[in-house]
Structure formats: structure tokens, C-alpha cells
Amino acid sequence: MWTTDFLNLFFPNLCQACDEPLVKHENILCLSCLYKLPKTNFHMHENNPISRIFWGRANIHAATSFLFFNKGGSVQKLIHQFKYKSKIETGRYLGELLGKDLLQSDLFNTIDVIIPVPLHKKKLHTRGFNQSDIIAEGIGKTMHVPAIMDTLIRTEFTETQTKKARYTRWENVKGKFGIQNPQTIEGKHILLVDDVLTTGATLEACAQTLLEVPNTKVSLATLAYAQV
Numbered sequence: 336m337w338t339t340d341f342l343n344l345f346f347p348n349l350c351q352a353c354d355e356p357l358v359k360h361e362n363i364l365c366l367s368c369l370y371k372l373p374k375t376n377f378h379m380h381e382n383n384p385i386s387r388i389f390w391g392r393a394n395i396h397a398a399t400s401f402l403f404f405n406k407g408g409s410v411q412k413l414i415h416q417f418k419y420k421s422k423i424e425t426g427r428y429l430g431e432l433l434g435k436d437l438l439q440s441d442l443f444n445t446i447d448v449i450i451p452v453p454l455h456k457k458k459l460h461t462r463g464f465n466q467s468d469i470i471a472e473g474i475g476k477t478m479h480v481p482a483i484m485d486t487l488i489r490t491e492f493t494e495t496q497t498k499k500a501r502y503t504r505w506e507n508v509k510g511k512f513g514i515q516n517p518q519t520i521e522g523k524h525i526l527l528v529d530d531v532l533t534t535g536a537t538l539e540a541c542a543q544t545l546l547e548v549p550n551t552k553v554s555l556a557t558l559a560y561a562q563v
């Protein structure tokens with residue numbers, strides 16, 4: 336449209352990774368940054384570094400992270416913009432890309448519902464949105480699967496959780512999640528979604544909670560994987 340081109344001349348849309356002006360048909364990322372995304376491609380392999388994190392901890396069907404969290408690189412920047420600068424479109428877009436990849440995998444293409452990891456109420460209040468909800472919406476859009484936000488809930492707030500070691504953290508998150516309306520997920524293949532995977536303690540606790548509902552199968556996917 337003429338008006339859009341005209342406006343872009345003065346207020347160009349910038350690539351969220353490299354800040355170069357986007358050209359026609361580019362959205363969120365320029366083509367160069369899109370092709371350079373450090374994809375893990377773990378979704379194509381049952382046995383991968385993400386699924387191994389959960390061995391002996393939770394009975395996960397399949398697990399993957401979309402991108403490597405390259406410190407100081409494009410993924411860190413994109414996730415920072417999304418979470419702390421409220422660039423919600425960026426998060427949804429990355430979720431859509433992840434959903435496209437998951438559809439190509441026999442491990443994930445039987446997903447029935449998507450469930451985001453719920454955010455602490457206090458954090459939700461400060462940030463104004465749950466980043467995992469946005470990613471879940473993006474994945475759901477490309478996979479044509481509903482994202483359900485009110486089934487898995489947090490039952491308690493834990494303080495300074497990120498500063499603690501893995502085992503302390505597990506104690507901390509244990510019993511902190513609950514299920515509402517279990518009939519919405521009974522007998523379903525659930526995709527549990529979070530933004531960045533580190534120790535997996537929160538995802539493990541969420542998966543355990545979901546698996547308490549009869550006949551559920553739980554897989555998980557995160558936008559990025561930060562090796563610890």
C-alpha cells in the first residue's frame with residue numbers, strides 16, 4: 336500500500352535482531368537474520384540433549400528447544416526484547432516458527448493441546464503478560480491446536496527462585512502447581528511450553544503435575560536452550 340511505503344520511509348520497521356530496516360514481505364526479522372537463527376533441530380531426534388535432561392526425572396514423550404541461547408547473540412536479544420521490552424509480536428512470531436518445525440516431526444505432530452508454564456502472579460503483574468502464553472499462542476496458530484491457559488496454575492509464589500541451586504529449586508517448585516478442569520486435558524497429548532530452558536526444574540514440576548491427570552502424554556518445547 337502506498338501509505339505503508341510512505342510511512343516506512345520515515346518510520347521504518349526494523350529487524351528485531353540486527354536493527355536494519357525491513358523490506359517488503361519481511362516481518363520481525365530480516366531474511367538474513369531469519370536464515371542465521373541458531374536452530375537446534377532437536378525436534379527431529381527422540382534422543383537429544385533436551386530429552387536427556389529429563390531422563391529419570393519425568394516421563395516425557397518428546398522434548399526440544401527451538402534455538403540455542405547464544406549469549407550476546409541474536410537469540411538473547413530477541414528474547415530480551417520480547418520479555419522485558421514487551422515486544423509481544425516477536426515472541427508470537429518465534430512461536431509460529433517453532434510450531435512450523437514441530438509439524439514436521441512425527442514426535443510432535445500428534446499434539447492435541449498446548450499448555451504454557453504459568454507465571455508467578457507478582458511477575459505477571461509487573462510484566463503485564465506471561466511470555467509462555469504468547470509463545471503457546473504462536474505455536475498453536477501454526478499447528479492449529481488450542482492453547483489452554485487456565486488448566487495448569489501456580490498455587491504459590493516462591494521468592495528469589497533463580498538464585499538457588501537445582502536441588503533446592505526442585506524442593507521449591509514441588510507442589511507449587513495445580514490443575515483446574517482436568518477434563519480438558521484427559522487422554523490428550525500435551526505440549527508444555529516455556530521460553531528458556533536452563534535446569535528444567537520448573538518444566539519437570541509442571542510435567543509431573545500434568546501427568547497426574549489420567550492418560551495424558553506430555554511433550555515439551557521451549558524457544559531457547561541455555562546450557563548450564
Ligand SMILES: [Zn+2]
Nearest residue numbers: 350353365368
Ligand atoms: Zn536482521
